[in-house]
Amino acid sequence: MSGPGTMNGPRATGAPLVEFDDLKLEIETFDGTLRVLDGVTFSLGARETLGIVGETGCGKSVTARSLLRLLPMPPARFAGGAIRFEGEDLTKVRERRLRRIRGQRIALIPQDPMTYLNPVLSVGRQLTDVVAARQKARPPGQRLGRAGRRRRAAELLAQVQLPHPERQLEAYPHELSGGMRQRVLIAMALAGEPALLVADEPTTALDVTIQGQVLRLIHELVERLGLAVLLISHDLGVVAKVCRRIVVMYAGTIVEDAPTAALLARPLHPYTQGLLKAIPKLHGDSGRLPGIPGAIPNLLDPPSGCRFRPRCPLATEICAREKPPVVEAEPGHRVACHRYPGPPVEADFEVPR
Template sequence: MKNILELNNVNVSFHTFAGEVKAVRGVNLHLEKGESLAIVGESGSGKSVTSKSIMRLLPEKTSEIKEGEILFEGRDLTKLSNREMEKIRGSEISMIFQDPMTSLNPTMTVGKQIMEGLRKHQNLSKNEAKERAINLLKLVGIPNPELRINEYPHQFSGGMRQRVVIAIALACNPKVLIADEPTTALDVTIQAQILDLMRDLQQKTGTAIILITHDLGVVANLSQRVAVMYGGTIVETGTTDEVFYNPKHPYTWGLLSSMPKLNSADKELMAIPGTPPNLLNPPKGCPFAARCPYAMQVCVDNMPDVTDVTSTHKTACWLLDERAPQVEPPEAALVGGAR
């Protein structure tokens, strides 16, 4: 299938009083039409910065895309003006943010907030936009949409507000939908409903989804491919089955080991010791080396090359070098039947 979105050697920095924070370093990713890609990792790994770079939503005065290209249908988004990006945001690429209460304007009815994008990007009349907004509320599972379209965000529960945010994101039939921690602020039952809704909507609309999350359970339920991010870099990519059942990077092992499993309720969860690297002065070698129990001197001194495990599975780790010692993943990282 043809890639609808490609990130090639993307580097993003923030300029602070303490110095330059190199938040994203040499990221390469692609997204095919209609597929779902999850980007996972700890807080501070660069997931949200990567997604906001695609949308060009980073603050202009304090951040910059220093290098690389972000190709959407062959157009480099980093070269577009703000006015050109405004035509793409919400229309062809949309974003769902993690907190629905702060994503919605409390002074406007939800109907007006859905209609706003429709009238701007699709030139619909007020009545046409209202009818489309009602259909969108119905599509995302909000009962009595003809009445609720006139209500304000505070009159909706957290789960219903997130459904409204999804309706706004889907209003103009975007080709790419970026969901940044879409279920973080919701309880477990509502999380499951929102994930079912997103899976169902993707099947109906064919929209490609980038899911930003630290929750591996969410990944297993929604995504076809996974990119594991650490220290501003991509350390492993592959299909969901490859990353869950045949992980190759020690950081991925650590993430999987820290995931609760149904058959191990009485066991203590594993934790990755140490802290993420300081990106004011990023390490010259593998960013995970300082926390990796298998690190060698070469890991500290040199950034590893990306190794092809299969045609779809790639890992940046010196342990895959033929000269490295043979290391097996810890038992806790073997997902087995946990999915």
């Protein structure tokens, strides 16, 4: 059986697997044009694990969805830039070609296991359909027949450690628990030979105990199959557990991009510093937590210059005039703030009374 594991090639070197290059995305609404992504640039190498964090509405899910072009277009549209994946610009390839990439090379683990499975089709039906779609990438002689597809579906369920995989194939989504459903969705994602796994808040809708299990499972699979991971979450703790590198987004822009350890130890951007200070600590003083005053800006009419400026305690006059360029402040540590390059700054946020 040629599982996804056979794809662990030497691709770990050379050009990155995915490259977001100054991607701009707009959504046309009744009130005007939302500038949802404003120049998103980052890259992800093969077998690399990258997390994107940020508040609700910062564009992290949109970034993940734009990679697979799953946003309804229109009203959404690419307004510039590119997403390069294995040598192709995904913003430009045809839908037919994209269908061969979706699931086959880039797999998605969606957010809410309750709604992302079809309620009227059995687990087996949905899983074998995905397996069947994967057969198109194989030479005609090696495609699985009906029984083979079913066997493969059961194998996939076994791979995500679902007990009694044969029996689960007969089940309908409403008969499974949230954690089991999420495992089914992960099994679907493994049906192809993905090089990249996109996980969009994969544990948000789960109980804390199940969250841990699912995260461990994802982590294990990624290690074993040698996948690159793009993990979207608003939970820094979750991201830090799985990812080697973290990208922080704010209002459709990238503010900081650094190895996990460096980001947690020495956050450079005022916004990242605020985020980290807002995480409650298990030990230490139990005073009130500082927050970042203000709210995310209206994307119909975003602030000029730096989008974080209205909430930033360190903002100066240049921040209103110019969009801060992304600079490499330390090796491998990129930040988009006018204070850099330069010595690290410290932003103080008020503790609410």
